[in-house]
Amino acid sequence: MPKINQKNEIQDVYKMLCSFLDKYQWHYEKEEENGIVRYGVNGEDLPMTFIIEVDKEKELLRLVSPFPFIIEENKRVEGAIITSYANYKIANGCFQYNYSQGNILFTMTSCFQGSFISEPFLYYFIIYSLNVVEHYNDKFMMVSKGLLSVEDFVKNE
């Protein structure tokens, strides 16, 4: 468990996040003035991009992973069904799907107001989101391209 020091100092969560990524030798870009880090991961099928924002004012950690493709126009309703069903299957985070444009984001927000967070917390945040995006990105793409039906997508979940 983390120790609260004598002065009860507020954690610098952004610094902690960067130290964590450094420790595991992740390559990332910093936008320190905005509290943002960006990193990419080559998945089995598709490249993945992640952006984490540390909102110091609201004490929130926000992760966004924009998908590198849009759902084809003739599959927009299918896109709504599979993304909202995928949300039904996951424990944390949200596939946010823009029906009118076909774009998908995976997002996850965690509040640390008045709290002390730890390395295992960051590990969970980063690794969990990576696993979820990796699991679904190719399946969403296959439905978009007509290679996988909604029924088969649902059946295999």
Next chain:
Amino acid sequence: MIDEKKLKQAKQAFKTLCSMLDEKKWHYEKDEDNLTISCGAKGKDLLIPIHIEFNVDRYFVVVITQMPFEIPEERRKAMAVAVSAANWMLPDGSFDYDFIEGIILYRMALCFADCILSKKAFEYLMLHFCYFADKYNDKFLMVAKSNMTYDEIDKFIKTSGEL
């Protein structure tokens, strides 16, 4: 076999949440053995039954409500568009849609792995949870009972509550 360290942390987080609920004068039922809490909130239109569960093994607490209505079969595809539109507007949490059974859940979660979560963090969780569940539950019901087209639904949900 339960990991004692995880269980201890879950129990601590559970205690903090209960303490916050007591301070804010929530009425709730708790199961300290299974680390679950049941309560409810009265929204603008619909009641919001709330179930809170601490997943010891995975180090997180999840808050869930199920919309108190089932989606008729002929409106299930349309509802997927409505749920997606609502999710697109959310800063936190997720509307989860079981297309097969016609069930909508709203879910928010918080990880407590090796953390000291404050009452403030749980207050944020419950406040935002109730706000967004209440904001969209009646909209979903309206979509279920209507014959709005997909485009109309998308626009209706995305502009709901906007000035």
